[in-house]
Amino acid sequence: MDWSWADTFNVAITGIVVVFIALVVLILIVWIVGKIFESIDTKKNGNSTGNGKSEVAVVSAPKAAAPLAEDGLTDEVVAAITAAIACVMTENGVVKPFRVKTIQRVGSRNVWNMAGLMENTRPF
Amino acid sequence: MSMFLESMGDMLTQSGFAAFFQDGGWKNLIMIAIACVLMYLAIVKQYEPLLLLPIAFGMLLVNIPLGGVMDYPKMIFEPQSAMDAAKHFPLIDVNTGTETFQVFQNLEKQTNGGLLYYLYQGVKLGIYPPLIFLGIGCMTDFGPLIANPKSFILGAAAQLGIFITFIGALAISEIGIPGLTFTPEQAASIAIIGGADGPTAIYTTGKLAPELLGPIAVAAYSYMALVPVIQPPIMKLLTTKKERLVVMEQLRPVSKTEKILFPIIVTLVVCCLVPSATPLIGMLMLGNLFKESGVVDRLVKTAQNELMNIVTIFLGVTVGATANAETFLSPQTIAIIFLGLFAFCVGTAGGVLFGKLMYIFTKGKVNPLIGSAGVSAVPMAARVSQKVGAAEKPTNFLLMHAMGPNVAGVIGSGVAAGVLISIFG
Numbered sequence: 001m002d003w004s005w006a007d008t009f010n011v012a013i014t015g016i017v018v019v020f021i022a023l024v025v026l027i028l029i030v031w032i033v034g035k036i037f038e039s040i041d042t043k044k045n046g047n048s049t050g051n052g053k054s055e056v057a058v059v060s061a062p063k064a065a066a067p068l069a070e071d072g073l074t075d076e077v078v079a080a081i082t083a084a085i086a087c088v089m090t091e092n093g094v095v096k097p098f099r100v101k102t103i104q105r106v107g108s109r110n111v112w113n114m115a116g117l118m119e120n121t122r123p124f
Numbered sequence: 125m126s127m128f129l130e131s132m133g134d135m136l137t138q139s140g141f142a143a144f145f146q147d148g149g150w151k152n153l154i155m156i157a158i159a160c161v162l163m164y165l166a167i168v169k170q171y172e173p174l175l176l177l178p179i180a181f182g183m184l185l186v187n188i189p190l191g192g193v194m195d196y197p198k199m200i201f202e203p204q205s206a207m208d209a210a211k212h213f214p215l216i217d218v219n220t221g222t223e224t225f226q227v228f229q230n231l232e233k234q235t236n237g238g239l240l241y242y243l244y245q246g247v248k249l250g251i252y253p254p255l256i257f258l259g260i261g262c263m264t265d266f267g268p269l270i271a272n273p274k275s276f277i278l279g280a281a282a283q284l285g286i287f288i289t290f291i292g293a294l295a296i297s298e299i300g301i302p303g304l305t306f307t308p309e310q311a312a313s314i315a316i317i318g319g320a321d322g323p324t325a326i327y328t329t330g331k332l333a334p335e336l337l338g339p340i341a342v343a344a345y346s347y348m349a350l351v352p353v354i355q356p357p358i359m360k361l362l363t364t365k366k367e368r369l370v371v372m373e374q375l376r377p378v379s380k381t382e383k384i385l386f387p388i389i390v391t392l393v394v395c396c397l398v399p400s401a402t403p404l405i406g407m408l409m410l411g412n413l414f415k416e417s418g419v420v421d422r423l424v425k426t427a428q429n430e431l432m433n434i435v436t437i438f439l440g441v442t443v444g445a446t447a448n449a450e451t452f453l454s455p456q457t458i459a460i461i462f463l464g465l466f467a468f469c470v471g472t473a474g475g476v477l478f479g480k481l482m483y484i485f486t487k488g489k490v491n492p493l494i495g496s497a498g499v500s501a502v503p504m505a506a507r508v509s510q511k512v513g514a515a516e517k518p519t520n521f522l523l524m525h526a527m528g529p530n531v532a533g534v535i536g537s538g539v540a541a542g543v544l545i546s547i548f549g
Contacts (some may be wrong), residue, residue, distance in 0.1 A: 003294075003308055007308070008290070008291055008294050008308070009291070011287075011290065011308070011312075011544075011547055012287040012288070012290055012291050013287075014543065014547070015283075015286070015287045015290075015540055015543045015544065015547075016280075016283065016284060016287045018397070018398060018539065018543045019280050019283050019536055019539050019540050019543065020277075020280045021397070022280075022393065022394055022397050022398065022535075022536075022539045023276040023277065023279060023280040023532065023535070023536060023539070024276070024277070024280075025393050025397070026273070026276050026389070026390060026393055026394070026535070027273045027274060027276045027277065029389050029393065030269075030270055030273040030276075030386065030389065031273045033382060033385060033389070034270065034271075034273065034376075034378075034382060037379050037381065037382055038376075041379070090377050090378070090379075090380075091380060091418075092380060093379045093380035093381055
């Protein structure tokens, strides 16, 4: 096969141009999809709460922030629980801001029992 | 006693040890030494051990004389009696009408190939790399890229290394040094090392220049392991202290629906634009869809653990087994090592320079250090961006920002491979 310098540069320029075109098209599409979802979320937030912020009570309780310390939970534990809730909410598609009002232990089943139950029932 | 000694003597002369001292046997010894060095790097230095260790051991196996692990299946001719041959292959002379059978005094018989020859078909036919991509897709979070789609441009910029190295490899061929010439297909396979993506490099080389698979795979994985050594000097050289100190805004949260739509969109756009990239990008996105859909946990678990581990073993050992003495111990291998390093450096520089452009256009909102992560090598390249940024300002967390270009680089190198395969394949 006759191969010239013109062919070499042709391949190099074609390659880099195609890579850029593909990724620029993806930028545009992903950006548009992102904007659509942002506007949907904004509308939802606007409808559900007047000021655009929602409050998620993990477990309903009459007391607000003060009881956290009284329960013996350190600030680090509260931060970790809040981060975990944020992570789960994001994974489930909930992107609204939230505020943790109180944290309280729920359920009587031992956590290890729960873990064992989930592990054994997951395949089904 | 003499019979025993004779038998032992025969055993010794027919052994692999004796073969080391026969024609070209010393080359096998050198290759075994190289394999041992690679095993040392994998075990002691932990340089990409998951692949470097099986590659090194495959290299060791194939260079054991008479081991035959990569032997092709052969058609051998077994002598038969003239009468047997005549029964099977009677040949009648059309002029005289007499039967002749001397011509067919042998019968064909097929022998099986070596173990690794059969496992190697997964590389040769382009099966293993897409399966690895399936597992990678299951483990990759495209969230940072969806949150900041501009990162795609850095993933594209870092592919500059591939195409500039392609020119470089052919320029070396043009000089005309004996043993240092590359065909355009070989140049494309060497250049793909700059994508810093092992499965992509193996897939492309398997399609375009399978004879160079060993050196290219070793170079690609070695440099991927050396990313923390190669990239920081280039990053520091091309950026100012002020640029390295930029603290980027927190990324927006990405909804689950966006994450589910992303692999479908990427598959449609990329595979329609570059159809030859479909096996790689398609499997990567299938894995990611498995993960993000959240409804096939068992498949995700299998793809990212058992399947990926099995394929990694087969891929590593068989790629290593292509590095026999005849192909590996050549001036081409040395050139591939240097060209691979060049490709990595240019790719890193391309990403950082585009990062600088984004820094200028966004009026200082983008830290150019995240550009170097565009060379794939997930997640090592992103960690390097984080480390270099944190060295300037310990409270600057660039990791999630760098993950965007990092995963964009995987898509970018897949597209680049698709372009090269469509041109030369």
